Amino acid sequence: MQPEQVDRLREAADAGVSFDGLDVERGDDGYRFAVPGDERTGLDADGFRAAAADAAGYVTNWCFWNETAPSYDARRSFLRWLESADERAVPDRYESLTDGVVRHWGELELTATLGDDGHRTYDLRHETDGGRPVADLDAFEDPLEARELVTYDEKGRYRPLKTAPTLRTGWVFPGLSARELTETVGHVYPATVENWHREREGDLDVSHWRETAERQTGIYDIVDELDREAVERIAATCCVDSQCLKRREWEYDEGTEVDVDGGDGEFPCREPCSLVVAAARKWTTLEREETHTYEFELTPSEKEQVEEIIDTVADGRTDDVREADVYEGANRYRARYLREKLFGDEGNLAGVPTED
Amino acid sequence: MQALVIVAHGSHLNPDSSTPTYRHADTVRETGAFDEVVTGFWKEEPHFREVLRTVESDEVYVVPLFISEGYFTEEVIPRELRVDDDVGLDDPDPGWEPRRGAPEDVDKSVHYCGPVGTHDAMSDVIVQRAESVTGDTDVGDGFGLTVVGHGTERNENSAKAIEYHADRIRERGRFDEVKALFMDEDPEVDDVTDFFESDDVVVVPLFIADGYHTQEDIPEDMGLTDDYRKGWETPGEVDGHHIWYSGAVGTEDLMADVVLERAAEAGADVGDAIETVRELTGGVRPPADD
Numbered sequence: 001m002q003p004e005q006v007d008r009l010r011e012a013a014d015a016g017v018s019f020d021g022l023d024v025e026r027g028d029d030g031y032r033f034a035v036p037g038d039e040r041t042g043l044d045a046d047g048f049r050a051a052a053a054d055a056a057g058y059v060t061n062w063c064f065w066n067e068t069a070p071s072y073d074a075r076r077s078f079l080r081w082l083e084s085a086d087e088r089a090v091p092d093r094y095e096s097l098t099d100g101v102v103r104h105w106g107e108l109e110l111t112a113t114l115g116d117d118g119h120r121t122y123d124l125r126h127e128t129d130g131g132r133p134v135a136d137l138d139a140f141e142d143p144l145e146a147r148e149l150v151t152y153d154e155k156g157r158y159r160p161l162k163t164a165p166t167l168r169t170g171w172v173f174p175g176l177s178a179r180e181l182t183e184t185v186g187h188v189y190p191a192t193v194e195n196w197h198r199e200r201e202g203d204l205d206v207s208h209w210r211e212t213a214e215r216q217t218g219i220y221d222i223v224d225e226l227d228r229e230a231v232e233r234i235a236a237t238c239c240v241d242s243q244c245l246k247r248r249e250w251e252y253d254e255g256t257e258v259d260v261d262g263g264d265g266e267f268p269c270r271e272p273c274s275l276v277v278a279a280a281r282k283w284t285t286l287e288r289e290e291t292h293t294y295e296f297e298l299t300p301s302e303k304e305q306v307e308e309i310i311d312t313v314a315d316g317r318t319d320d321v322r323e324a325d326v327y328e329g330a331n332r333y334r335a336r337y338l339r340e341k342l343f344g345d346e347g348n349l350a351g352v353p354t355e356d
Numbered sequence: 357m358q359a360l361v362i363v364a365h366g367s368h369l370n371p372d373s374s375t376p377t378y379r380h381a382d383t384v385r386e387t388g389a390f391d392e393v394v395t396g397f398w399k400e401e402p403h404f405r406e407v408l409r410t411v412e413s414d415e416v417y418v419v420p421l422f423i424s425e426g427y428f429t430e431e432v433i434p435r436e437l438r439v440d441d442d443v444g445l446d447d448p449d450p451g452w453e454p455r456r457g458a459p460e461d462v463d464k465s466v467h468y469c470g471p472v473g474t475h476d477a478m479s480d481v482i483v484q485r486a487e488s489v490t491g492d493t494d495v496g497d498g499f500g501l502t503v504v505g506h507g508t509e510r511n512e513n514s515a516k517a518i519e520y521h522a523d524r525i526r527e528r529g530r531f532d533e534v535k536a537l538f539m540d541e542d543p544e545v546d547d548v549t550d551f552f553e554s555d556d557v558v559v560v561p562l563f564i565a566d567g568y569h570t571q572e573d574i575p576e577d578m579g580l581t582d583d584y585r586k587g588w589e590t591p592g593e594v595d596g597h598h599i600w601y602s603g604a605v606g607t608e609d610l611m612a613d614v615v616l617e618r619a620a621e622a623g624a625d626v627g628d629a630i631e632t633v634r635e636l637t638g639g640v641r642p643p644a645d646d
């Protein structure tokens with residue numbers, strides 16, 4: 001603790017300070033300085049300094065939250081959540097913070113560590129890299145660099161949905177300030193902190209499917225044609241935890257829930273995202289088609305193979321099927337053989353033309 | 357506190373679509389003119405719907421990184437920002453007045469600025485783009501310049517913006533010839549060499565980001581390459597002309613200047629940031645009589 005920190009607290013006592021268990025004020029008979037279990041009154045400047053010295057953690061904690069931490073309420077409550085500030089008293093919290101307090105946010109692992117004079121530093125990395133020495137990872141300082149890091153997945157493919165569970169590993173922001181931490185989280189998972197905060201305040205402005213669909217114009221104007229069953233399928237397709245780490249809070253409409261599980265994510269999804277709306281447009285046009293009865297001849301294994309191929313693509317496992325693993329239906333050789341056998345010259349399944 | 361929010365289209369498919377938006381935001385951020393500088397997108401995140409809540413400032417200047425007034429600037433963006441009753445416009449004729457709105461979901465004052473593409477300073481960016489692609493800060497003499505965009509079929513106002521800037525640049529007399537050309541109507545960019553006598557022609561597409569129009573269609577349509585995947589020379593030979601194809605004008609660093617001009621016009625206090633940005637990005641000053 002620096003002497004100036006105590007001076008600043010003493011100056012603030014004129015207006016009164018009441019923060020995280022620390023109570024300081026100035027009365028006619030001198031200062032009052034109180035922390036849980038230790039209340040001193042009628043203090044002069046020296047007495048105030050002595051009291052502060054015995055409760056240094058409370059003083060530096062006040063300095064950090066009052067002077068260093070961001071003022072924006074969403075970011076503040078996020079940082080306080082990180083160190084369980086509303087649940088744990090300062091001495092207890094400081095003890096854990098000395099070793100580093102770990103929290104998870106989507107795929108991120110965030111560690112808050114106490115430095116000198118109440119300063120906190122933050123480490124942000126992929127949870128898979130938890131516990132790895134910084135020297136083994138690519139280290140970054142500037143929050144803006146996170147934008148590039150989250151643009152591509154491990155295989156170098158573009159990630160159009162920032163909350164898809166496909167963040168690359170192998171990097172770390174080891175020494176962020178409070179401000180930089182919230183900024184970096186904002187680049188990795190935009191607006192999640194703000195919406196999480198609104199939800200905690202009971203103020204999350206959810207826009208359900210129907211409302212969102214009816215708002216659309218232009219080429220997306222048609223998505224409100226989709227019925228409730230189709231919306232169920234969309235939620236099961238796009239919004240489950242294996243595809244998106246937001247917890248879906250939007251329903252079909254105010255009074256009609258979507259039965260599919262919304263997920264366990266820390267942060268909420270308040271309305272169907274642009275990716276879902278764009279995909280819904282395609283599904284709307286597809287759902288306009290009538291069914292036809294086709295007749296195909298398939299062996300039982302061929303039918304199962306078709307099912308396996310669909311499963312493998314839907315679960316994003318095509319790259320996991322080994323080149324020579326011909327026991328897997330979605331193996332490339334197996335699929336090529338099936339195509340040779342079943343497709344006619346026109347590329348039609350079992351030679352049966354597609355009817356319009 | 358005042359924030360600058362740059363809103364752009366973005367893409368679910370093309371990772372480069374947002375790159376210029378980020379870069380111009382970074383340039384403005386460096387000037388320190390705003391307490392906060394953030395970006396929001398139609399197809400990326402944060403979405404238009406959620407971008408306002410990511411800033412702390414009460415005064416928010418929203419600059420659309422779009423080429424013209426139209427569907428996005430008049431309908432989509434105001435609606436998604438929840439300020440449509442205040443700033444939406446029925447008659448999207450060029451001639452922009454900044455507007456103010458109070459969004460429904462956050463307690464802030466939104467200053468809705470004009471799109472970058474129709475600001476006068478955009479003409480300078482087009483010229484600077486020509487300098488960049490030729491590597492010649494005096495380019496003009498002996499050169500033709502064409503500004504290229506979609507035709508009216510896609511967006512009537514974008515065609516107007518293209519003609520507007522072509523006219524302005526022509527009036528300055530710096531280039532021997534200046535033409536507006538289009539992708540899907542006459543005069544078509546396919547026949548670019550028919551429209552120029554100059555041996556050297558700079559081709560600047562008035563697009564915000566590089567994507568399949570600027571990196572696939574236009575180079576192939578002009579005959580600069582028969583397959584965009586093989587790339588092309590700069591300059592490339594087409595019918596005896598040297599074609600200097602610049603790619604999207606929106607990737608030019610000086611675009612940050614236009615963003616600032618739009619915000620300043622709506623009342624943002626930008627101090628000397630406009631000059632700083634012009635210095636940072638090597639911006640050209642228009643001639644005194646312009």
Ligand code: SF4
Pocket residue numbers: 163238239240243244245246247248269270271272273274275276
């Ligand atoms: S709608 Fe929400 S939960 Fe569903 S994919 Fe989009 S962001 Fe995720």
